[in-house]
Amino acid sequence: MDYRNEWKYQVSGAQLAVLAARLTPLLRPDGHHRPGGYAIRSLYFDDFDNSCLRENEAGVDDRRKYRLRIYNGDTGLIKLEIKEKLHGMTHKTGCTITPEQCRAILQGTPPPIGPDSPPPMNLLAAAMRTRGMAPKVIVEYERTAYISRLGNVRITFDRNIAASAAVGRFLDERVPLTPILPAGQHVLEVKYDEFLPDPVAQVLELGHLRRTAFSKYYLSRLVLSEPLAERAMQYELQ
Template sequence: MESKVFDPSLMENRFRHEFKYLSTLGQLKTIQVRLTGLIPLDPHVGPDGIYNIRSLYFDDYEDRYLKENEAGVDPREKFRIRIYNHSDSRISLELKRKVREKTQKLSCPITKEQCEMLMRGEIPDIGKDAPPVLQKLCLLMRTRLLRPKVIVEYDRVPYIYPQGNVRITLDENIRSSSRVELFLEDQIPTRPILPAGQHILEVKYDEYLPDFIYRAVQLQGLHRTAFSKYYLCRRYHL
């Protein structure tokens, strides 16, 4: 697959609606057929219409982010490092926040050297002009002992629509790894974290979801979930 790198800064800084549904492969394929030709794929996908996402998630010495997700605490946040298609040409540090049932993503690029230090639980030497997201992570690594906990990886088919800033994503083969030191390697050992044939549909938009898209993603048997991929992967390894 041709390596294309998605720039997460294009889709950040705003609070958005975000809904997640547990789906069978058949349900995802039905929705994919409905959306094809209706709204475009994200232009960053490869020739097969997908890209791979791998994220390294952090938590503190009390597993605060894990427990807050389980309890449905609002507001809450979590930090992750993300790469696309196993490429280290663009490495993003992201802070994802949930406030009043809406989500916000803030991100900044980091260097490979900074990423490798963070993977080891080491705090990079940064100046006062460093991006706020990186400054906050470093502060919490000192005060709350944030450390990398788990890798989450999956294959995504993403559809976008500009009106309403809609993003429909079909995430297959969700898997995890506790080998955080291998985050930047091309191939890493992983294990599936959902029952066979189960995947996740995500529906994201700003203020409104156009009716024709809403109708396209309506299916019997979809089960909305409040748990994040991070939570599911962490629970699998506990």
């Protein structure tokens, strides 16, 4: 199983504009690219013990997240993804599911387990049956992504990150959203395999940016829970 490096930085809109101008000659847009970026909506799961939330807060190194994802509001293409973290590196597996399967999951019905089901579907089904894994929060944002075959580099700008507790409305055209970062603050993610090519590293000038253990899921849960608002503020400043 191949794991990738994943670095995250909290940045301003002005910093993203400078980085975009530097990266455009070196890297190409990813397959979802649209002028001005594209929209991502993710639905994150957690179990009856809120294990994913607590592991994020404790900085547990070996952990797994389940999520559903759609792009640009297209409910005809829904992805189930499982993201694993180990020793500071990440690995992602996934499969597509139908709108009907998605609606059943939203209603708390686990998918059937069987040899013909994709492994991610079987893992989610088992987690729903044994651990009470269920939808907890929607996270929505706008993304611009740049990729390069050299080093399998993927650099993403995630803007206007917002969250919603209306998990049953995941497939709706619009959901009520609450911003999870201060106005003008966004997230830069840098992902690569064994090495980050020097030209890309030089353009990014990562030493001038503040690296963070940012988790969209974790901060969204904090922001949407009033008693945890102070912890959310502290988390942003780490």
